[in-house]
Amino acid sequence: MMTAERIAPLAYPTLNKPVAAAVACLPLLATILIFGMKASNAQKYLWIIREDGPVEWLTALAYVAASVIAIVVAFRIRRESWVLFALYLVFAAGLFVIAGEEASWGQRIFDYGTPEAVAQINQKNEFNLHNMKGFPLHSAFIFIGLYGAFARLLLTPLLRDRAPRVLELLTAPTLLMLYFLLPALLYIYYELVPHLYAIPQGMSVAEFLKPQMVSGKEQEPFELLLGMGFLSFTLYVLWATTADRVSRRYR
Numbered sequence: 001m002m003t004a005e006r007i008a009p010l011a012y013p014t015l016n017k018p019v020a021a022a023v024a025c026l027p028l029l030a031t032i033l034i035f036g037m038k039a040s041n042a043q044k045y046l047w048i049i050r051e052d053g054p055v056e057w058l059t060a061l062a063y064v065a066a067s068v069i070a071i072v073v074a075f076r077i078r079r080e081s082w083v084l085f086a087l088y089l090v091f092a093a094g095l096f097v098i099a100g101e102e103a104s105w106g107q108r109i110f111d112y113g114t115p116e117a118v119a120q121i122n123q124k125n126e127f128n129l130h131n132m133k134g135f136p137l138h139s140a141f142i143f144i145g146l147y148g149a150f151a152r153l154l155l156t157p158l159l160r161d162r163a164p165r166v167l168e169l170l171t172a173p174t175l176l177m178l179y180f181l182l183p184a185l186l187y188i189y190y191e192l193v194p195h196l197y198a199i200p201q202g203m204s205v206a207e208f209l210k211p212q213m214v215s216g217k218e219q220e221p222f223e224l225l226l227g228m229g230f231l232s233f234t235l236y237v238l239w240a241t242t243a244d245r246v247s248r249r250y251r
Contacts, residue, residue, distance in 0.1 A: 069231075
């Protein structure tokens, strides 16, 4: 049972306006950079987003870091709510699974083969779940992105007074909206324009990408953007719980 003190909102530190504006606008700047690089130097763009390239590994590292931070937060809040503690452990596990999936569970690093049973149903012959035939990858990204972008806005009227801790620990602040919204919009676009993945026979990937400003290859940088959204959210909550513990210590 939570005490009245523990039900109180977290003591979130306040970001000054220039820093808050920079954090909020970074996804837009990143999007401009992505398409600017693609238009000006397609080969360099393809090198950056390639398998086991900088973007893929940064994404995996962002999710691993967010998972570790979520575990720290889980143990900080375990005494005030076992439900929130359990949910944060599940959240941390989910982030770790996404990191593992992003890197195909280290398959190319450790150079192990794909089990035959998996290879038969995996579209890329990789040891992961998200490339399994029928796996609702796009739907998952759309749901996660829209939840991250709008849950705080939609749930604030319901939870602000009754359960502010739940609201602040389980929904991202509106400051981080674009980190989640832009990836969701990309995958909605993919659902509306499914031919983006169909490269005509005899055409190279670079040739296929050149006439299209948005193609199937944009998923890599936008998945990094989503990973940075989760990392930013967990860092923000870590910051808030740290400040909260300090404020209680000196009451």
